[in-house]
Amino acid sequence: MEDLYQILGVPRDASQADIKKAYRQLVRQYHPDTHQGDAAAEEKFKKINAAYSVIGDPEKRARYDQFGSADSSPFGGGGGFNGGFGDLFGDLFEQVFGGGGGMGGFGRRADPNAPRGGANLEMSLRVTLLEAANGTTRNLEIPNQDKCDTCGGSGAKPGTKPKTCDTCGGRGQVESMARTPFGQFVSLNACPKCGGTGKIIEEPCEKCGGGGVVRKVHKVEVKIPAGVETGTRLRVTGEGELGVNGGPKGDLFLVLDVARHEKFERDGGDLHTYLTLSYPQAVLGATVEVETLIDGREKVGVPAGTEHGRVLKIKGKGMPRLRGARGRGDLYAHVLINIPTKLTDKQRGIIESLAKEMGDTVEHKEEGLFDKVKKAVLG
Secondary structure (H helix, E strand, O other): OOOHHHHHOOOOOOOHHHHHHHHHHHHHHHOHHHOOOOHHHHHHHHHHHHHHHHHOOHHHHHHHHHHOOOOOOOOOOOHHHOOHHHHHHHHHHHHHHOOOOOOOOOOOOOOOOOOEOOOOEEEEEEEOHHHHHHOEEEEEEEEEEEEOOOOOOOOEOOOOOOEEOOOOOOOOEEEEEEEEOOEEEEEEEEOOOOOOOOEEOOOEOOOOOOOOEEEEEEEEEEEEOOOOOOOOEEEEOOOOOOOEOOOOOOOEEEEEEEOOOOOOEEEOOEEEEEEEEEHHHHHHOEEEEEEOOOOOEEEEEEOOOOOOOOEEEEOOOOOEOOOOOOOEOOEEEEEEEEOOOOOOHHHHHHHHHHHHHHOOOOOOOOOOHHHHHHHHHHO
16 A cells, blocks of 8 residues: 555655645646546546545544554454445445445545636736835736637537547446445446546647647736735736636736835835934924925924934825725834035034034144145135
8 A cells, every 4th residue: 555645745744734735736736627638647636635635634644653544443444344444434325325424534526517616826926115105007917728719628629529438428427336244335436537527538629639728828907006015915806727617717816025115114004214414404403305205205394402313203104004994104214414524624613613612522633734735726
């Protein structure tokens, strides 16, 4: 018997979350809808589901780890009971009540010709901070499935039609008989000839290879609401993969990535920026203009004695709130004091006088001979 952990490609000490993740990846990889007519992929798909039905269930997994079977009875999975009491009573409930028995965990297979919804798609989309603030519209090209325009989605070569499977009669299922000490029972399995589809395509369409679908680039206009942030997921209904047997198309999920801005940093609904003040403005106070992301330049009062690093709050000038929430966040301006590196003689004299008045010791640079000559020549 093939090891169930090896089938899912996980170690025996894997967590339930890791097992579930591996199972989902393998299901997408080997799903019959993407491997139509591939018997090996279909068999692999069956093994994956069978393995997950055991080790994906903590109780069954514990019995499997202890006894090598999901059935903890001393008969294990072999002997005259053909798979243990669980499978036995599962078949019994299916035969008598027409559905799955809670003891066996196996229900009647779904109708292979029933409509099934298409798979969802997910893609990332980068927007600027300004686009996230104002909202925008993007025209995207989405590669997804569409009906083959050569065969009309039938999968058969033009001029031919799929035939009803003569093994299962179009049901996609076949019955198998099993004799047990409790009597004769019937179980249902996917038809080995048609793979559970109920149809046989003798002459496949050359364009789609018999799958009935082709991949096309579909253009779609997407409206991005104001206030989105990195990680926001937007659903675009009906822009996923094609449904099966007339089922609805899946959806497209856009995962947004908001690019960093050179002047503003975002913190939820709030924005942060820098405001550079001169030394006199910081000391004496002033009214200055602060650049906002959306509203242009905003006048702000700077209190006298404002220190380097102080934060000034400009209310309501941040990011809009997403999904109908009222109002906007705030803008925080972090103050930087600009220290001039070049001074005129007059400016230096004024600052030296201020330092003397305040009793501060500063470095006084004496004018050298070269400076005096240069000053006399150049005026």
